[in-house]
Amino acid sequence: MNQSKLDRxxxxxxxxxxxxxxxxAGCDLPSYVTLEQGEENVISYLAPNEYVIPGVGVWYASxxxxxxxxxxxxxxxxxxxxxKLEGNPxxxxxxxxxxxxGQAALQHHFNPDRIANPMVRKNGALVEASWDEAIALIxxxxxxGKAAWVTGTISGHQRVMAQTHLGAIGGSRHYAVEQINxxxxxxxxxxxxxxxxxxxxxxKAKVIFSLGADFLGTFISPVHFAASYAEFxxxxxxxxxxxxxxxxxxxGNADHWVGIKPGSxxxxxxxxxxxxxxxxxxxxxxxxxxxxxxxxxxxPETVAGICAVPVGRIEKIAASxxxxxxxxxxxxxxxxxxxNGYSAAAAALMxxxxxxxxxxxxxxxRELAYPQLDLVEGxxxxxxxxxxxxxxxxxxxxxxxxxxxxxxxxxxxxxLEGWNKVGFKVVLxxxxxxxxEAADVVLPLASSLxxxxxxxxxxxxxxxxxxxxxxxxxxxxxxxxxxxxVVLALAKDAxxxxxxxxxxxxxxxxxAISALKKTDSEKEWNGFLMAGQTQIPSLGRxxxxxxxxxxxxxxxxxxxxxxxxxxxxxxxxxxxxxNLPWLQESPDQISKVVWDSWAELHPKTAKSxxxxxxxxxxxxxxxxxxxxxxxxxxxxxxxxxxxxxGRGHSALGRYAKDNGVNPLSxxxxxxxxxxxxxxxxxxxxxxxSAGKNKQMAKLMEIDRQHxxxxxxxxxxxxxxxxxxxx
Amino acid sequence: MVVVLVGxxxxxxxxxxxxxxxxxxxxxxxxxxVPGTQYPDEAFTGIDVPQPIDFSHKIHAGDNxxxxxxxxxxxxxxxxSGIPPLSKCMGCHTVIATEKPEIQKLTAMWExxxxxxxxxxxxxxxxxxxxxxxxLKRFLFDNQELDVSDAKRVCSMCHGDIAEMTVAKKSRPLTxxxxxxxxxxxxxxxxxxxxxx
Ligand code: SF4
Numbered sequence: 001m002n003q004s005k006l007d008r009x010x011x012x013x014x015x016x017x018x019x020x021x022x023x024x025a026g027c028d029l030p031s032y033v034t035l036e037q038g039e040e041n042v043i044s045y046l047a048p049n050e051y052v053i054p055g056v057g058v059w060y061a062s063x064x065x066x067x068x069x070x071x072x073x074x075x076x077x078x079x080x081x082x083x084k085l086e087g088n089p090x091x092x093x094x095x096x097x098x099x100x101x102g103q104a105a106l107q108h109h110f111n112p113d114r115i116a117n118p119m120v121r122k123n124g125a126l127v128e129a130s131w132d133e134a135i136a137l138i139x140x141x142x143x144x145g146k147a148a149w150v151t152g153t154i155s156g157h158q159r160v161m162a163q164t165h166l167g168a169i170g171g172s173r174h175y176a177v178e179q180i181n182x183x184x185x186x187x188x189x190x191x192x193x194x195x196x197x198x199x200x201x202x203x204k205a206k207v208i209f210s211l212g213a214d215f216l217g218t219f220i221s222p223v224h225f226a227a228s229y230a231e232f233x234x235x236x237x238x239x240x241x242x243x244x245x246x247x248x249x250x251x252g253n254a255d256h257w258v259g260i261k262p263g264s265x266x267x268x269x270x271x272x273x274x275x276x277x278x279x280x281x282x283x284x285x286x287x288x289x290x291x292x293x294x295x296x297x298x299x300p301e302t303v304a305g306i307c308a309v310p311v312g313r314i315e316k317i318a319a320s321x322x323x324x325x326x327x328x329x330x331x332x333x334x335x336x337x338x339x340n341g342y343s344a345a346a347a348a349l350m351x352x353x354x355x356x357x358x359x360x361x362x363x364x365x366r367e368l369a370y371p372q373l374d375l376v377e378g379x380x381x382x383x384x385x386x387x388x389x390x391x392x393x394x395x396x397x398x399x400x401x402x403x404x405x406x407x408x409x410x411x412x413x414x415x416l417e418g419w420n421k422v423g424f425k426v427v428l429x430x431x432x433x434x435x436x437e438a439a440d441v442v443l444p445l446a447s448s449l450x451x452x453x454x455x456x457x458x459x460x461x462x463x464x465x466x467x468x469x470x471x472x473x474x475x476x477x478x479x480x481x482x483x484x485x486v487v488l489a490l491a492k493d494a495x496x497x498x499x500x501x502x503x504x505x506x507x508x509x510x511x512a513i514s515a516l517k518k519t520d521s522e523k524e525w526n527g528f529l530m531a532g533q534t535q536i537p538s539l540g541r542x543x544x545x546x547x548x549x550x551x552x553x554x555x556x557x558x559x560x561x562x563x564x565x566x567x568x569x570x571x572x573x574x575x576x577x578x579n580l581p582w583l584q585e586s587p588d589q590i591s592k593v594v595w596d597s598w599a600e601l602h603p604k605t606a607k608s609x610x611x612x613x614x615x616x617x618x619x620x621x622x623x624x625x626x627x628x629x630x631x632x633x634x635x636x637x638x639x640x641x642x643x644x645x646g647r648g649h650s651a652l653g654r655y656a657k658d659n660g661v662n663p664l665s666x667x668x669x670x671x672x673x674x675x676x677x678x679x680x681x682x683x684x685x686x687x688x689s690a691g692k693n694k695q696m697a698k699l700m701e702i703d704r705q706h707x708x709x710x711x712x713x714x715x716x717x718x719x720x721x722x723x724x725x726x
Numbered sequence: 727m728v729v730v731l732v733g734x735x736x737x738x739x740x741x742x743x744x745x746x747x748x749x750x751x752x753x754x755x756x757x758x759x760v761p762g763t764q765y766p767d768e769a770f771t772g773i774d775v776p777q778p779i780d781f782s783h784k785i786h787a788g789d790n791x792x793x794x795x796x797x798x799x800x801x802x803x804x805x806x807s808g809i810p811p812l813s814k815c816m817g818c819h820t821v822i823a824t825e826k827p828e829i830q831k832l833t834a835m836w837e838x839x840x841x842x843x844x845x846x847x848x849x850x851x852x853x854x855x856x857x858x859x860x861x862l863k864r865f866l867f868d869n870q871e872l873d874v875s876d877a878k879r880v881c882s883m884c885h886g887d888i889a890e891m892t893v894a895k896k897s898r899p900l901t902x903x904x905x906x907x908x909x910x911x912x913x914x915x916x917x918x919x920x921x922x923x
Contacts, residue, residue, distance in 0.1 A: 037896050038775035040846040046839060047813035055804035
């Protein structure tokens with residue numbers, strides 16, 4: 001980056017003198033500088049609608065597509081532009097709240113790096129082309145071999161459309177790729193309690209014991225869970241115990257944060273179960289004898305050795321769970337992100353069974369009566385499959401939208417090699433990300449605030465809704481088209497039956513929803529749009545319990561190296577947020593760093609490696625190396641080093657490109673033995689100083705108060721006594 | 727350092743020059759008086775801003791005494807007063823004065839479905855939150871001594887005697903000092919955050 005000649009000190013001096021000048025001149029004089037005459041245009045309306053008042057916003061309902069939670073939004077539209085998003089209070093997902101990524105959707109919409117025109121590859125380079133040319137090329141090539149689709153999590157009528165198109169071009173495989181997901185937890189729930197997506201009642205629990213599940217940041221439906229969490233924390237206040245190797249946002253909020261050795265969460269759960277049975281007389285109804293034997297082998301002393309957690313702490317966790325019923329045990333994030341992740345989820349469900357939580361804080365969810373609309377939930381096992389299938393020559397034609405496999409895949413998967421073996425690749429995207437840059441045809445999509453769609457939120461309590469997405473303004477880039485419109489046109493060209501009646505995706509969506517709701521009244525349709533959602537029929541599920549397979553083996557040796565944790569954060573998410581300056585500028589929830597990556601190291605580890613805060617360090621695995629600055633703090637296990645994912649793009653746009661590093665790229669390719677999820681906490685790395693130091697840009701320089709009582713604190717015990725509760 | 731100093735001197739000098747060029751004598755009081763208020767008595771000589779259509783405020787608001795809010799209909803409901811939609815112009819001008827060249831220009835635009843690109847005469851910086859609605863409420867609708875039909879007196883407080891102009895020309899300084907003096911005289915709010923949100 002260019003170093004400006006004006007440094008900070010000079011800038012401040014200049015500001016001081018300039019300020020003095022303005023003060024001398026008083027409040028009357030900047031007219032020359034700031035009060036323009038005749039510089040800007042005002043363009044009147046031709047014949048506006050009655051309710052349009054310039055300067056007064058009108059709010060329209062839609063749905064956030066920032067992640068698969070599917071929060072309802074209200075967008076404030078003024079003079080034809082959408083200016084602000086808020087949560088839709090009527091949405092059962094987010095109840096009027098909205099996370100930072102939802103807020104920042106505006107910056108995706110108005111992003112200067114959006115793709116404005118279709119592009120096709122000619123002589124090795126992507127060049128702008130007309131829609132007709134691009135579509136003709138796609139139609140010519142798309143039936144020329146085995147076709148496949150890659151999407152992120154997809155649901156509603158977009159799913160139907162993509163699969164219809166896939167069928168029409170004779171393709172079979174649909175890879176849904178999502179780096180941040182709860183696949184392991186949901187698979188365990190499906191196998192063990194017979195419901196992949198049970199309702200989780202944080203608010204009913206008195207104690208929550210979470211094995212790495214960052215439910216305030218990245219777990220399933222973070223805005224929804226943040227609201228339940230707030231209820232859980234109102235007096236009588238519940239206690240949160242979080243065990244994870246590197247502190248997450250949820251860990252930062254916990255009463256007891258347990259910095260556990262990476263990959264040992266299953267053992268901790270077994271140790272707690274052991275203490276519950278032996279010290280607190282918990283019978284363990286429904287737990288199989290094989291599992292009981294396993295529990296018996298894991299007394300707190302043994303477990304303390306495996307997890308690097310003191311015996312006393314394990315016993316305290318058990319005592320707290322035994323004394324406060326109902327409780328809730330969750331597993332996600334780092335606990336399920338290793339080669340043995342399924343066991344951690346199975347052990348968490350086993351604890352819930354022992355503690356009688358199944359049926360109280362974990363209850364049955366509801367199944368959609370129209371399964372064809374339900375979510376195809378993305379996961380990283382599909383990412384791996386995609387790389388393997390592409391390398392094996394099983395894909396000739398690939399359509400990609402809503403996923404960035406070339407950024408997400410670790411080098412060890414050889415995704416790029418596989419990609420290059422695919423004969424013809426079409427990417428539908430609004431930004432030129434790593435994947436779009438390597439495509440043969442790029443079709444520019446409308447932003448989420450310009451498009452029609454229907455979505456099934458990834459988590460719902462009670463009734464099930466179809467969340468509706470509608471355009472909040474005219475396209476910013478006029479030559480872009482909606483996802484549904486493009487795929488509908490492609491499907492029609494490919495000869496998919498039953499679509500001839502529809503000129504555009506809006507027409508299709510409207511008639512499909514009218515059929516679903518058995519009404520074609522204009523008034524009711526407008527009602528659905530105003531509400532941003534409509535209820536659809538669902539069937540109740542029933543929970544049961546049968547033990548899952550728990551194998552508490554640690555598959556890594558203590559070879560003196562550190563375990564890399566590629567941690568997930570709300571904000572950058574899986575990298576999709578990196579080109580939005582608001583998200584780059586929001587300090588990380590834990591490190592407070594902005595606009596760059598960092599690597600978390602425990603002070604003890606840093607000392608033994610001779611690394612200081614702000615030192616550039618090389619982090620090297622068997623499959624690659626990244627260099628970033630060290631952030632030294634105590635919220636991490638001494639045997640681990642955590643680098644958050646989402647930065648380190650080589651494309652995507654001016655704010656994302658060449659900013660930070662991507663720890664996913666150096667993962668060793670290990671995956672969860674049951675679900676195939678790519679393990680994000682199982683790669684050994686060696687760390688050494690790169691010999692440079694530069695102060696990091698972060699909001700908070702020190703993490704101590706030095707006795708100044710900047711933030712008043714009282715002990716949890718005292719708080720319980722003064723604010724009521726048990 | 728030298729650069730910074732020279733820069734500061736240029737800024738101050740430019741501002742003083744600005745005042746010399748644009749302020750007329752402070753005792754000039756253009757425009758009619760609003761009863762029951764302390765009246766801002768400062769004038770400013772704005773530049774001529776050409777417009778795509780030579781619209782005459784004098785014919786409309788002056789000679790024909792059309793209420794300002796008939797066309798600037800948003801002023802009482804919004805922060806901006808708004809330029810009237812073309813449909814409103816055409817409401818009268820499909821029959822009135824159709825032979826005039828400026829009206830024919832307007833009609834041609836209407837038929838093509840294009841709005842004129844007016845040039846903004848009165849512009850405040852983006853960090854100033856001014857609302858017409860609130861000022862009209864205070865000085866017109868809540869003002870027992872002034873009839874609503876006389877709205878133009880209130881408009882003239884900041885815009886000068888528009889009813890005597892053809893296309894508008896800035897005739898008040900609209901600086902922060904101008905705002906503050908009027909707020910003080912009429913007991914308007916003085917919180918920074920009222921205007922700088
Ligand atoms: S949680 Fe997901 S869907 Fe909800 S506001 Fe955030 S990004 Fe949007």
